[in-house]
Amino acid sequence: MTITTFLSGRSTPQIAAALLGTKLVLQTSQGPISAWITETEAYLGAQDAGAHAFKNHQTNRNRALWLPAGTIYIYQMRTQYLLNLVTQPAGTPECVLIRGIEPASGLTQLQHNRPVPLANLTNGPGKLMQALGLDKSLNGTPLSAETLNLALTTVKQPRLVAHSARIGIVNKADWTTAPLRYFVAGNPFVSQVRKHDIDVATHGWLT
DNA sequence: CAAATGATCTACT
DNA sequence: GTAGATCATTTGG
Numbered sequence: 001m002t003i004t005t006f007l008s009g010r011s012t013p014q015i016a017a018a019l020l021g022t023k024l025v026l027q028t029s030q031g032p033i034s035a036w037i038t039e040t041e042a043y044l045g046a047q048d049a050g051a052h053a054f055k056n057h058q059t060n061r062n063r064a065l066w067l068p069a070g071t072i073y074i075y076q077m078r079t080q081y082l083l084n085l086v087t088q089p090a091g092t093p094e095c096v097l098i099r100g101i102e103p104a105s106g107l108t109q110l111q112h113n114r115p116v117p118l119a120n121l122t123n124g125p126g127k128l129m130q131a132l133g134l135d136k137s138l139n140g141t142p143l144s145a146e147t148l149n150l151a152l153t154t155v156k157q158p159r160l161v162a163h164s165a166r167i168g169i170v171n172k173a174d175w176t177t178a179p180l181r182y183f184v185a186g187n188p189f190v191s192q193v194r195k196h197d198i199d200v201a202t203h204g205w206l207t
Numbered sequence: 208c209a210a211a212t213g214a215t216c217t218a219c220t
Numbered sequence: 221g222t223a224g225a226t227c228a229t230t231t232g233g
Binding site for chain 3: 079194195
Binding site for chain 1: 213
């Protein structure tokens, strides 16, 4: 399945949930790094008070959101970079924020880029960007086999997709509590997980 | 130019 | 495991 096919005709929340278990693949000069997506959040464009594209307000920073589905949107939040994927056709500024990944290959490189214990390596949106060694130079570019890509063939199946309110959205009326955050229940590479919720044996995957 | 924005690290329990 | 300090950039006035 192509990425275009994967994204087309589905709502952004559906895409956010469907991305769990797909694999991010990054080409580097040291070889490829890959990691399964464990946590996402959906941002619903002009209507969503928590989104950068709220009220269709286009700025230099968020311009990539109006590009076609499959475009990478990266913005900097203080000292961190946050990775998003544009999910809808050009002109509809919706995206999914990648908040957690589970290393699948290239672990040595990930730990070189971010020398911390494995449990803290990629369980947060800024952490995973550090571990991947990315800055915002890919912002506005499409997913591509030469840079950052999504592998849809070697997916894992979450045993259970859990959802919750998005993190960091406060005082945004109904959008504060909207269940637009999705994560693999039991997976340790998810932000703010409680230790007793972790499934040590399977990490929450069926396969 | 002032205000607003969230994640991460440290230091401690 | 948690509370509080720390970090830079963007935006709107």
